[in-house]
Amino acid sequence: MREGDVDHEATALVVFSDSTDLPWLRLLKPGFRHCFAALHPKDGWILYQPLSPGTEILPLRLPQGFDLAGWYRQHGFVVVKTKRRTPPKRPAPWALYSCVEAVKRVLGLHCARVLTPWQLYRFLRNSDNFS
Numbered sequence: 001m002r003e004g005d006v007d008h009e010a011t012a013l014v015v016f017s018d019s020t021d022l023p024w025l026r027l028l029k030p031g032f033r034h035c036f037a038a039l040h041p042k043d044g045w046i047l048y049q050p051l052s053p054g055t056e057i058l059p060l061r062l063p064q065g066f067d068l069a070g071w072y073r074q075h076g077f078v079v080v081k082t083k084r085r086t087p088p089k090r091p092a093p094w095a096l097y098s099c100v101e102a103v104k105r106v107l108g109l110h111c112a113r114v115l116t117p118w119q120l121y122r123f124l125r126n127s128d129n130f131s
Contacts, residue, residue: 011040013069014103014124016078016117031078032117035099037106038068039084050102080124084108 017034037048038060045060045068062068069079085108093112095101100120104111114123 010042010084012082012084012107013038013040013072014080014082014107014120015072016080016121018076029116029118032121035103035117035120037103039106040068048103048106050097050099055102078121080121082107082124082127 014035014037016032017036018031020033036050039046039048045062047056047058047060049056049058060068069081072079084106087105087108088110090110092105092110095112095115098115100115100117103120104114109123111123114120
């Protein structure tokens with residue numbers, strides 16, 4: 001891979017959380033009120049955190065071999081290990097911006113019926129691409 005190329009097959013963790021500062025998100029399933037992703041191209045982890053005021057994209061400086069999924073689980077998060085896919089060569093279905101929509105797009109997913117963190121969790125758990 002050349003510098004500047006995108007690693008579409010990078011490992012990714014999708015992390016589900018109960019915490020929210022937005023009152024209407026309390027209507028969602030407990031434990032699945034927000035989601036974000038940690039991407040692992042060959043040279044380290046990148047946190048992708050879509051929030052209502054803006055999106056955070058941060059490199060995570062972690063020791064080699066650090067179990068990031070285990071760390072999140074120890075801190076009460078639900079984690080699904082998956083991978084980024086090469087997105088289809090067509091526009092993604094139109095959808096309102098949400099953490100779910102942002103994570104789906106960073107993973108290369110086009111699944112219009114997945115709207116909530118719980119639905120995304122179930123979709124990823126029922127796919128053949130996680131471990």
